[in-house]
Amino acid sequence: xxxxxxxxxxxxxxxxxxxxxxxxxxxxxxxxxxxxxxxxxxxxxxxxxxxxxxxxxxxxxxxxxxxxxxxxxxxxxxxxxxxxxxxxxxxxxxxxxxxxxxxxxxxxxxxxxxxxxxxxxxxxxxxxxxxxxxxxxxxxxxxxxxxxxxxxxxxxxxxxxxxxxxxxxxxxxxxxxxxxxxxxxxxxxxxxxxxxxxxxxxxxxxxxxxxxxxxxxxxxxxxxxxxxxxxxxxxxxxxxxxxxxxxxxxxxxxxxxxxxxxxxxxxxxxxxxxxxxxxxxxxxxxxxxxxxxxxxxxxxxxxxxxxxxxxxxxxxxxxxxxxxxxxxxxxxxxxxxxxxxxxxxxxxxxxxxxxxxxxxxxxxxxxxxxxxxxxxxxxxxxxxxxxxxxxxxxxxxxxxxxxxxxxxxxxxxxxxxxxxxxxxxxxxxxxxxxxxxxxxxxxxxxxxxxxxxxxxxxxxxxxxxxxxxxxxxxxxxxxxxxxxxxxxxxxxxxxxxxxxxxxxxxxxxxxxxxxxxxxxxxxxxxxxxxxxxxxxxxxxxxxxxxxxxxxxxxxxxxxxxxxxxxxxxxxxxxxxxxxxxxxxxxxxx
Amino acid sequence: xxxxxxxxxxxxxxxxxxxxxxxxxxxxxxxxxxxxxxxxxxxxxxxxxxxxxxxxxxxxxxxxxxxxxxxxxxxxxxxxxxxxxxxxxxxxxxxxxxxxxxxxxxxxxxxxxxxxxxxxxxxxxxxxxxxxxx
Ligand code: SF4
Ligand code: SF4
Numbered sequence: 001x002x003x004x005x006x007x008x009x010x011x012x013x014x015x016x017x018x019x020x021x022x023x024x025x026x027x028x029x030x031x032x033x034x035x036x037x038x039x040x041x042x043x044x045x046x047x048x049x050x051x052x053x054x055x056x057x058x059x060x061x062x063x064x065x066x067x068x069x070x071x072x073x074x075x076x077x078x079x080x081x082x083x084x085x086x087x088x089x090x091x092x093x094x095x096x097x098x099x100x101x102x103x104x105x106x107x108x109x110x111x112x113x114x115x116x117x118x119x120x121x122x123x124x125x126x127x128x129x130x131x132x133x134x135x136x137x138x139x140x141x142x143x144x145x146x147x148x149x150x151x152x153x154x155x156x157x158x159x160x161x162x163x164x165x166x167x168x169x170x171x172x173x174x175x176x177x178x179x180x181x182x183x184x185x186x187x188x189x190x191x192x193x194x195x196x197x198x199x200x201x202x203x204x205x206x207x208x209x210x211x212x213x214x215x216x217x218x219x220x221x222x223x224x225x226x227x228x229x230x231x232x233x234x235x236x237x238x239x240x241x242x243x244x245x246x247x248x249x250x251x252x253x254x255x256x257x258x259x260x261x262x263x264x265x266x267x268x269x270x271x272x273x274x275x276x277x278x279x280x281x282x283x284x285x286x287x288x289x290x291x292x293x294x295x296x297x298x299x300x301x302x303x304x305x306x307x308x309x310x311x312x313x314x315x316x317x318x319x320x321x322x323x324x325x326x327x328x329x330x331x332x333x334x335x336x337x338x339x340x341x342x343x344x345x346x347x348x349x350x351x352x353x354x355x356x357x358x359x360x361x362x363x364x365x366x367x368x369x370x371x372x373x374x375x376x377x378x379x380x381x382x383x384x385x386x387x388x389x390x391x392x393x394x395x396x397x398x399x400x401x402x403x404x405x406x407x408x409x410x411x412x413x414x415x416x417x418x419x420x421x422x423x424x425x426x427x428x429x430x431x432x433x434x435x436x437x438x439x440x441x442x443x444x445x446x447x448x449x450x451x452x453x454x455x456x457x458x459x460x461x462x463x464x465x466x467x468x469x470x471x472x473x474x475x476x477x478x479x480x481x482x483x484x485x486x487x488x489x490x491x492x493x494x495x496x497x498x499x500x501x502x503x504x505x506x507x508x509x510x511x512x513x514x515x516x517x518x519x520x521x522x523x524x525x526x527x528x529x530x531x532x533x534x535x536x537x538x539x540x541x542x543x544x545x546x547x548x549x550x551x552x553x554x555x556x557x558x559x560x561x562x563x564x565x566x567x568x569x570x571x572x573x574x575x576x577x578x579x580x581x582x583x584x585x586x587x588x589x
Numbered sequence: 590x591x592x593x594x595x596x597x598x599x600x601x602x603x604x605x606x607x608x609x610x611x612x613x614x615x616x617x618x619x620x621x622x623x624x625x626x627x628x629x630x631x632x633x634x635x636x637x638x639x640x641x642x643x644x645x646x647x648x649x650x651x652x653x654x655x656x657x658x659x660x661x662x663x664x665x666x667x668x669x670x671x672x673x674x675x676x677x678x679x680x681x682x683x684x685x686x687x688x689x690x691x692x693x694x695x696x697x698x699x700x701x702x703x704x705x706x707x708x709x710x711x712x713x714x715x716x717x718x719x720x721x722x723x
Contacts, residue, residue, distance in 0.1 A: 073619045075607070103606075107621055151633060161606075161629030162621060185634055211621045213695070219617020226614065230607070234713050290634050291605035296713040298603035302635060320635035 008214055010037060010069065010111035013045070016125060016132050018201055019059060019117030023132040025110075032111050033523065037068030038500035039094065040537045041112055042083035043544065046092075049114060052547055056087035056193075057175055057200040059118035065105065065206075066113075068499040072106040073214065073222075074517055075230050076505035078292040080105060081497055086192040087177035087200075088359070088415055089434030091548045092541055093192040094455045097166075098292030099184030101208070102500060104164040108210030115203065124167075124205040126157060129212070137204035141173060145352045149205065150185055159209030167205035168195040169354015171402050175199050176413045178359035178436070182351070186300055186322040187292065190356040191457060192435060222520050229517075230296065232508050239297045242504055243289065246301040247325035248278030255333075257567045259442040259464070262333045263388060264365035264428055265560050268441050272338035272389075276328050285340055287320055292502070299504065305344045321348045329439030330361025335368065335394060342391030349395050353402045359415060362436035363401070364394055366416045370425045380408045427559035432456045433550070441561070443467030443568030445482045448579040451555050452486055452587075454541040459503060460493070461486035471567055477575060483582035487538070494537035495530055542587045552580045552587075591665030592704045593645035594626075595720050602638040602716045604628055608708035615707050623693055625702040626717075640716065643667060643689040643702035651701075654684035660701070665722040670701050 011029035016022075031041035042064050049062035063084050070077035080101040086093030105113065109129045122137035140149050146169035153165050164183050171179035172195030179195030180188045189195075198204070216222045233239050241249050254260040255273045262270035274280060278301075287304025291297065302322045309315040321344045331350065332343045350357050368386040370376040378385045382400065386393055400409045411419040416436055420429035430437035432450040438458035440446045446463035453460025466485045470477070492511070493503065499517075501509050509517075511527035518525050525533070562571050612624040627641040645667030652660040652668045659674035660681055677697050682690045691700040706719030 072621075075610075103621075147633075154633065161627055211694070213613055213616075213618045213620040213622030215618055222619065223614055223617060230711060288635065288637060289603050291603045293604075293606050294610055296605050296607050296711075298605055298713075 009109045009212070010067070010106065012110050013112045013114060014110050014127065014132060015114045015116065017116045018119040018123060018134075018203065021119075021134050025131070028111070032069060035533065035537060036495065036498040037071075037111055038066050038079075038081045038498035039083075039494055039541075040498040040533070041068070042066040042081045042094065043537060043540045045112060045114060046083045046085075047540070047544060049116070050085050054085055056085040056090065056093070056177075056197060059116070059201065061085045061197055061200070063115040063194070063197055063201070063203070064112060065101070066500075067102045067105045067111060069521060069523070070499040070501060070517060071102040072212075072294065073521070074226060074501075075233055076295050076297065076508075077499055077501045078102055078295045079497070079500040079502055081500055082181070082189045082194050084194055084197050085548070086434075087175070087196045088193040089456065091433070091550050092454055092545050093194065093197070094541075095189040095191050095194050096497060096500070097181070097183050097187045097189045098295070098502060099164055099187035100162075100293040101164040101166060101183045101187075103293040104162065104208040104210060106210075107162060107212045108208050109212055113206070113208070115201065115206075118200065119202040122202050122204055124153070124207065125203070127206065127208045128159070129210050137202075140204050142170070144170060146170075146182060146354050147185060147352060153205060153207060157207050159207070162211050163207055163209030165205060165207050168198045168203075169352065171354035172196055172199040173204075174402060174404065174413075176355065176402065178356045178363075178415055179354050180356050182354070186290065186302065188356070190358065192455065193356075195354055216520065217522060218520070225516060225520055229508065229513070233296055233505070236508070238507065239504070242297050242299040245278035245282055246299045246323075248276075248281055248301070248323060248328055250325045251277045251328055252279070254440065254442075257442070258565070259440055259567055260333050261329065261430075261437070261439060261441045263336055264334060264369045265430060265437075265441060265564050266369070268564050268566065270333045270336060272336065273333060275338060275340055276332045276343060281323055281340060285344070295502065297504065303340075303344055305341065305348070319348055321351065323347065326439055327357035327361070330358045330436075331364075331394075333439070334361045334365040335391075336388040337391050337394075338389055339391070346391050346394050346398070349398050353398065355398070355402070358438060359436040360398060360401070362430050363412050363416050363419065364397060366420065366425065366429055367397070367412055369428055370423060373425065375423055375425050376408065382406045382408065426556070430558055430560060433555070440464035441564065441566050443471065443566045444477050444571045444575050444579070445470070445486065447561050447571060448482055448576055448583070449486050451557075451576070451580060452483070452552065452583045453490060454538065454545065461490040462493075467566070467568055477568065479575065479578035479582045482579045483586060487583060487586040491534040491538045492531060494534040498533075498537065539587060539589075552584045555580055590721050591663070592706060592719050593666055593722050594642055594702060594704060594706065594709065595644070595718055596640045596642070597715060597718050599640055599716060600637060601714045602628065602640060603714060604630065604634065604638045605713070607711045607713065608717060611708040611711035615705065622695065623700055625689075625691060625700045626708050627691065641687060641689050642717070643704075644687060645704065645722065651681035651685045651690055654680040656680065667704060668701060670699065672698055675699065
């Protein structure tokens with residue numbers, strides 16, 4: 001038990017060297033008091049651990065998993081931040097996931113886990129309050145199904161209910177730069193290829209478990225504040241919607257406003273989308289809802305898909321497959337899949353093999369258009385002919401991407417930027433800084449945000465919501481306004497992802513509330529101080545990006561985004577370039 | 590009034606573990622180390638969840654296996670723990686068929702539900718409820 005003044009035993013960082021098979025714990029309180037943990041701690045550790053110019057798939061690239069001051073303490077503080085150098089972009093790699101990961105790490109008595117080096121043979125790690133163990137993973141290596149790996153580890157390792165099992169699939173083993181790390185089957189460190197970094201270390205999984213308890217100077221004020229927050233979450237209509245429909249509640253509104261990229265963004269809406277809407281999926285397929293640990297909202301939606309066996313009469317299996325807005329965009333709308341069954345089966349293949357659903361969808365969409373335009377021939381694609389809406393062929397293509405059985409699939413396995421630089425078709429290669437595009441074509445700010453965001457994610461500065469606000473309030477695009485809004489939002493989100501709270505809770509965890517929460521922990525920070533810490537974390541991330549050769553001025557702008565109109569009108573390259581210039585000023589200040 | 594906790598419908602459980610954190614907060618503490626209720630998946634999250642909590646048995650096996658008489662029967666079912674008598678042998682934990690007795694690593698004593706119902710107030714989906722038995 002720890003006294004909950006400031007960070008408590010959060011300041012313990014466990015270092016694990018896979019090459020030498022040793023571990024040790026270091027006390028680093030400053031990571032958690034100056035920067036609050038999470039993203040703030042992660043970027044500091046990354047700068048310490050990752051030398052300039054490191055090859056992302058070399059043993060020198062660290063895997064850093066960090067939690068923050070509020071994990072295990074307040075509701076919806078349920079995320080873990082992973083930091084690494086991304087094999088997809090060759091630059092800053094950062095990805096967040098929930099499940100039980102953050103609670104388990106915190107309850108095991110650590111603020112961060114740093115994994116160094118490379119194991120000679122496949123290994124998985126178990127971590128608890130007594131330290132780390134190195135266990136043989138050769139029997140798990142090469143398995144076709146990531147869920148089987150989870151099933152086995154559940155059986156052989158203790159800690160049911162208080163553990164996280166983070167693991168990779170075949171895609172990670174094969175170093176595909178958009179391979180995921182999945183946790184508790186349905187949550188992912190999806191973006192930017194953490195799975196490949198695990199793979200390059202011969203690291204199949206990390207199991208963490210623990211059961212700590214933390215004391216407060218004033219238990220009463222902790223309980224009172226907790227109860228107030230909990231009630232707010234339970235009563236919020238938005239949280240209700242996240243529970244009822246989940247993120248796919250956005251499918252219909254985005255489609256209606258012409259913001260839903262479809263057919264590789266040849267279109268901004270998709271006629272068949274009704275079938276894939278949150279409403280329809282819930283009505284016809286929803287089999288179960290689940291939550292990240294310590295989250296009453298429970299937004300995770302899992303479909304039950306009953307499928308017959310081909311050659312066995314009256315023989316069926318029921319698969320439980322999660323669905324969310326982003327995969328529906330990338331594997332559904334982008335590929336014009338019309339049937340939920342088709343979408344779910346494709347999703348299932350992607351999940352089992354261990355790929356990021358978003359990047360995979362965009363890669364397939366690019367490849368389909370490239371075939372349509374004759375840039376890629378059927379003979380290049382080993383006899384496969386990709387067509388919009390044809391989920392069977394897409395399933396085959398995903399398997400071949402992971403098999404990497406010819407030059408074309410090897411190219412697709414490296415992402416859209418690589419494939420288009422090899423074959424052409426850059427104008428419709430939807431990647432930003434090397435990361436495949438997220439699912440919002442709401443206007444110029446969304447795209448500017450994909451380019452300026454430190455992770456090239458829609459979640460960095462949430463440009464889509466700035467577009468939507470501008471649309472509603474009739475505000476005209478100005479580069480200065482757009483850059484400033486993006487910067488301030490992304491800076492504030494550094495606080496949320498340092499603490500580490502789920503972004504869905506951002507409406508409740510305002511600067512004022514966060515300041516009150518920290519006070520309960522014995523840390524006095526006013527709202528302006530908090531924001532300043534956020535800006536500092538963001539600038540630190542950017543310093544890493546620049547160090548590794550990133551340039552806002554040389555950003556490639558795919559022509560396609562300027563061809564297909566948005567609700568805010570048609571985007572021009574000049575608009576975006578001017579926004580990039582403004583953003584650079586802010587980030588270099 | 591003698592109360593106990595009842596699991597109304599385990600299929601409503603989403604595994605958020607709000608109840609576990611609530612139980613720990615009875616002591617004004619954050620975390621899980623002192624929780625007397627435990628939620629785990631029924632063999633993978635896709636299969637749903639199991640709620641492990643004391644059901645207040647009328648003839649509790651945990652009490653029968655306690656060598657020092659530290660766990661006494663409570664009228665209306667369930668047990669009361671006398672910390673002074675407990676020698677931390679762990680028999681009760683092994684003796685509970687439901688696996689509903691946990692271990693407080695710091696006190697080195699069992700954690701047993703006290704039937705206060707605080708956790709039920711934090712279950713957003715009505716999975717657990719406090720009810721009167723006598
Ligand atoms: S809202 Fe959803 S993603 Fe966020 S913590 Fe809750 S269950 Fe996890
Ligand atoms: S609070 Fe309710 S829904 Fe959440 S884990 Fe406990 S019993 Fe299940």
